Amino acid sequence: MGxxxxxxxxxxxxxxxxxxxxxxxxxxxxxxxxxxxxxxxxTVRELAVExxxxxNTVARVYLDLERGGVLQTRxxxxxxxxxxxxxxxxxxxxxxxxLRALVQRCLxxxxxxxxxxxxVLRQLKQSIAKQGG
Amino acid sequence: MGxxxxxxxxxxxxxxxxxxxxxxxxxxxxxxxxxxxxxxxxTVRELAVExxxxxNTVARVYLDLERGGVLQTRxxxxxxxxxxxxxxxxxxxxxxxxLRALVQRCLxxxxxxxxxxxxVLRQLKQSIAKQGG
Amino acid sequence: MGxxxxxxxxxxxxxxxxxxxxxxxxxxxxxxxxxxxxxxxxTVRELAVExxxxxNTVARVYLDLERGGVLQTRxxxxxxxxxxxxxxxxxxxxxxxxLRALVQRCLxxxxxxxxxxxxVLRQLKQSIAKQGG
Amino acid sequence: MGxxxxxxxxxxxxxxxxxxxxxxxxxxxxxxxxxxxxxxxxTVRELAVExxxxxNTVARVYLDLERGGVLQTRxxxxxxxxxxxxxxxxxxxxxxxxLRALVQRCLxxxxxxxxxxxxVLRQLKQSIAKQGG
DNA sequence: GTGGTCTAGACCACG
DNA sequence: GTGGTCTAGACCACA
Numbered sequence: 001m002g003x004x005x006x007x008x009x010x011x012x013x014x015x016x017x018x019x020x021x022x023x024x025x026x027x028x029x030x031x032x033x034x035x036x037x038x039x040x041x042x043t044v045r046e047l048a049v050e051x052x053x054x055x056n057t058v059a060r061v062y063l064d065l066e067r068g069g070v071l072q073t074r075x076x077x078x079x080x081x082x083x084x085x086x087x088x089x090x091x092x093x094x095x096x097x098x099l100r101a102l103v104q105r106c107l108x109x110x111x112x113x114x115x116x117x118x119x120v121l122r123q124l125k126q127s128i129a130k131q132g133g
Numbered sequence: 134m135g136x137x138x139x140x141x142x143x144x145x146x147x148x149x150x151x152x153x154x155x156x157x158x159x160x161x162x163x164x165x166x167x168x169x170x171x172x173x174x175x176t177v178r179e180l181a182v183e184x185x186x187x188x189n190t191v192a193r194v195y196l197d198l199e200r201g202g203v204l205q206t207r208x209x210x211x212x213x214x215x216x217x218x219x220x221x222x223x224x225x226x227x228x229x230x231x232l233r234a235l236v237q238r239c240l241x242x243x244x245x246x247x248x249x250x251x252x253v254l255r256q257l258k259q260s261i262a263k264q265g266g
Numbered sequence: 267m268g269x270x271x272x273x274x275x276x277x278x279x280x281x282x283x284x285x286x287x288x289x290x291x292x293x294x295x296x297x298x299x300x301x302x303x304x305x306x307x308x309t310v311r312e313l314a315v316e317x318x319x320x321x322n323t324v325a326r327v328y329l330d331l332e333r334g335g336v337l338q339t340r341x342x343x344x345x346x347x348x349x350x351x352x353x354x355x356x357x358x359x360x361x362x363x364x365l366r367a368l369v370q371r372c373l374x375x376x377x378x379x380x381x382x383x384x385x386v387l388r389q390l391k392q393s394i395a396k397q398g399g
Numbered sequence: 400m401g402x403x404x405x406x407x408x409x410x411x412x413x414x415x416x417x418x419x420x421x422x423x424x425x426x427x428x429x430x431x432x433x434x435x436x437x438x439x440x441x442t443v444r445e446l447a448v449e450x451x452x453x454x455n456t457v458a459r460v461y462l463d464l465e466r467g468g469v470l471q472t473r474x475x476x477x478x479x480x481x482x483x484x485x486x487x488x489x490x491x492x493x494x495x496x497x498l499r500a501l502v503q504r505c506l507x508x509x510x511x512x513x514x515x516x517x518x519v520l521r522q523l524k525q526s527i528a529k530q531g532g
Numbered sequence: 533g534t535g536g537t538c539t540a541g542a543c544c545a546c547g
Numbered sequence: 548g549t550g551g552t553c554t555a556g557a558c559c560a561c562a
Contacts (some may be wrong), residue, residue, distance in 0.1 A: 045548090062551095078549060109157060284553075285552075297510040310536095325536070368509060383527045384527070
């Protein structure tokens with residue numbers, strides 16, 4: 001129920017647009033329970049400062065997520081996780097190839113930066129242990 | 134030494150720009166050995182058709198990679214992986230946080246699409262087994 | 267199939283946000299057949315100049331309408347009416363009260379500006395005759 | 400002379416700001432005679448509750464209308480329609496285009512919501528009959 | 533040349 | 548103080 005901060009990191013050098021990173025990060029925080037229904041998000045301006053991003057960029061993401069049923073804004077009060085946050089659209093069927101592509105993309109990116117597949121595996125286990133436990 | 138095709142997939146819906154996906158894909162193919170020094174890459178037009186992308190986009194990526202020392206163009210013969218492809222920049226410091234961020238991004242994306250961390254782990258092991266073994 | 271211009275007018279003094287007026291205008295143009303599936307819309311910059319609005323405002327509306335399935339953008343080519351433009355969401359049931367409220371709002375606005383109900387009626391008939399005939 | 404309630408409806412989903420809808424509604428009620436000179440308006444809080452709006456919003460509209468000479472506040476007694484409510488500004492020129500634009504906007508909004516021009520015409524006649532007769 | 537992303541900063545509506 | 552709208556203008560991705 002409290003205000004949540006420090007949940008998100010943006011990579012300003014990554015070619016993925018900032019707003020896309022931000023939207024994905026918020027959705028992920030909800031999907032993994034780091035943000036729960038009813039939780040208040042940081043204000044547009046706070047988050048903009050924290051992420052070193054223009055306030056408009058944050059506002060646009062909040063707005064898009066509200067239209068998507070993920071967030072709710074209460075005028076003058078702030079922005080909150082919707083009571084029943086709309087889940088990400090789940091195409092039934094093609095789950096496995098999608099997951100494989102996703103993992104491959106991660107491995108590719110790691111390889112480009114000089115990380116071996118084993119290093120990725122080790123880090124993945126660590127990350128899961130930390131946030132899962 | 135042969136022409137290599139079918140190595141790359143682009144996700145036209147992913148917010149990461151096509152040219153960035155393409156460049157990353159080629160670098161990764163080299164870093165992981167799917168492409169070896171001296172291997173010939175598909176022509177600009179072939180690859181453009183295969184990936185359903187404008188030829189200019191492919192050409193610009195080839196050019197960028199040539200400037201970066203990753204590829205070599207031999208006029209009339211085609212484009213090849215450079216004999217001593219520039220190695221991935223291994224900055225000594227800050228490796229671990231970079232890897233962690235990379236993995237976190239992967240987990241986030243997975244979570245958004247409804248995959249659990251364990252599913253990612255399982256798929257990662259599989260992928261490594263296939264291409265690493 | 268041609269480019270269509272001169273379809274829209276915005277009232278910069280009206281309290282309704284410009285982007286909302288613009289979105290409504292485009293939807294209406296499609297609903298009434300002034301714009302047909304496949305028609306190309308003016309470029310973002312053209313329309314911005316024509317309507318004396320910032321290009322970002324137009325771009326935002328085009329983007330929103332694309333997300334809503336009303337428009338389609340083809341990279342580098344322009345923005346087009348979608349092949350099967352998604353119709354406005356139609357709540358079954360409360361049609362009549364909605365129409366009454368809408369007409370009342372129109373009469374109210376007219377009254378405020380010193381137009382009588384009869385004047386509105388006369389003008390409505392004229393407008394229908396012109397575009398309907 | 401009595402307190403008048405139930406005259407106004409606000410559409411919280413309509414993009415036109417609430418305060419603008421409210422101001423227009425009051426002016427229209429006066430222009431059409433639903434509110435006569437000397438009539439008492441609901442208190443700020445009553446109206447705020449009725450319209451599900453923050454009291455500040457109502458208060459600001461009352462204040463604006465008082466400044467405009469449309470309303471009069473008698474301390475301790477309440478807010479009343481001014482004895483000589485400022486008449487709607489009747490600019491001699493440019494009346495017809497203004498009316499046409501107003502009607503067009505109404506038709507557009509109707510079209511977007513799936514109402515035909517004929518349905519609007521029919522409803523307009525009905526509305527006039529009820530309140531005009 | 534097309535649309536898309538981002539910034540900086542002003543001003544508004546609402547609570 | 549909260550989010551929302553708009554502008555001006557830079558720069559990028561893609562055809």
